[in-house]
Amino acid sequence: MSTSSPDRPAVDPAEANAQAWALAGAWGTGDRMTEVEALMWRSERHPRRSATISVLMMLDTAPDWDRLRAAHDWVTRLVPRTRKRVLEPAVPVGPPAWVTDPAFDLDYHLRRVSLPGPGGMAQVLAFAQAAAMTPFDRTRPLWEGTLIEGLPDGRAAYFLKLHHSLTDGPGGVRLVSLIQSRHREHTHDKPVAPPRPSEPRPDPRWLAVEEVTEQVLTLPSAAGRLLAAGARVLAHPESAAASALRFAGSLRRTTAPWSVPGSPLFRGRTGKAWRFGVLECPLADLRAAAEAAGGSLNDAFAAALLGGMRRYHERHGAELAEMSMTMPVSLHKSDDPMGGHEWAGATFAAPVGLADPEERIATLRGIGLTLRVEPALDGLSVVVPVLNRVPSAVRAAVGRLPTAADLSASTFPGAPGETYLAGAKVERAYPFGPLPGAAVMAAMVSQAGTCGLGLTIDGSVVSDPQVLVECVREGLKEVLALAPDVAGA
Incomplete structure (x- = not known):
């Protein structure tokens, strides 16, 4: 049974649940990294080639810690990838896997600090830039949130950092929206994530075997596409050469104006x-x-x-x-x-x-x-x-x-x-x-x-x-x- 205030209509729990899952969508359900995610993960050389994105939120007061913790617990159950770490195959023939962290510890990922006085904006930014420059523990899920207290007039701040392989900027904004609410008062009828079946702990050796198997299975179709492309080139060599030159010129213009x-x-x-x-x-x-x-x-x-x-x-x-x-x-x-x-x-x-x-x-x-x-x-x-x-x-x-x-x-x-x-x-x-x-x-x-x-x-x-x-x-x-x-x- 849901309750409502005069200016806040009752929310149907089933409808709210459907809306929340529509927002989360299919993110986090895949068990392998995409090619772009894998490149960000493997090519990172912190800090020059860091893949850390972050957001600093300035708050009018210090949030309720128990509610803040409960909100993060809810989001990590709604979006499975926030409880997953990266597992590299024994032989890197394909992308790494996202696997549930059996030792996931919310209190490691969500922290609170208090700045010494006067706790102004300069100190907040100094904390944020130091936190952003600290590399992630690559054996844990790739996010960290920190409540920053000790600001003047009882204000506070919240700093969230994410690895770019976890999401891009728009995805990070949408993730933050799940932690937030449109109302100051507590939401009593938030949708509950359905229970998920336990996942077996994968073996890095089998990840390599699976990738090789997938590539072998896709060889016939890939070879067919290659032969078809070759036939088109032989039939229209001038057109193919012109297309290649146009693409090369476009690649030069969009990647590196040397x-x-x-x-x-x-x-x-x-x-x-x-x-x-x-x-x-x-x-x-x-x-x-x-x-x-x-x-x-x-x-x-x-x-x-x-x-x-x-x-x-x-x-x-x-x-x-x-x-x-x-x-x-x-x-x-x-x-x-x-x-x-x-x-x-x-x-x-x-x-x-x-x-x-x-x-x-x-x-x-x-x-x-x-x-x-x-x-x-x-x-x-x-x-x-x-x-x-x-x-x-x-x-x-x-x-x-x-x-x-x-x-x-x-x-x-x-x-x-x-x-x-x-x-x-x-x-x-x-x-x-x-x-x-x-x-x-x-x-x-x-x-x-x-x-x-x-x-x-x-x-x-x-x-x-x-x-x-x-x-x-x-x-x-x-x-x-x-x-x-x-x-x-």
């Missing part, structure tokens, strides 16, 4: 010293600014970042016309299951030298529309299976190759309305991505009408991260000024 010389300030980066910075702005204002310039929200975000990069370089006596920049292009569909890695990375020459923010947005809009129709946009899916099957020394060598992009950026939508974490209101959310060889990684997520920007900065080449954050703040301000309401204020 013609861009790169920032002289960001050379020699090591990724061994992460520094976090945060910014925020009204979502409506940033969207209005984008529309005023004929661009998208992503275009306005990128234009603000580039405006900040231009200012930072000018302060250090360096001028750049272009900067190599990477942004993922989401391939997610509305009916995709939770989690997954439905995206394609695109690296391009970004117009950092354009002083006019409206012109920057228009230029970025054109670049984005062009990239979306590139044949090789999802070229990663062709390369990843090969990299997963080469020796680890080769993958490590690939990981040491210079990264084309000086700047990496990513955006994803968050909660449209107010959310609560075990009774505490989530006032701000700031996402932080890893440094995939870049000097600066910028991520943005919306929370109840406010955009939270998280900057991960490579301190090995940026000795004054606060100056860089301030420059990006000025770049954001000039973009927001394009919005009619802001400009007239």
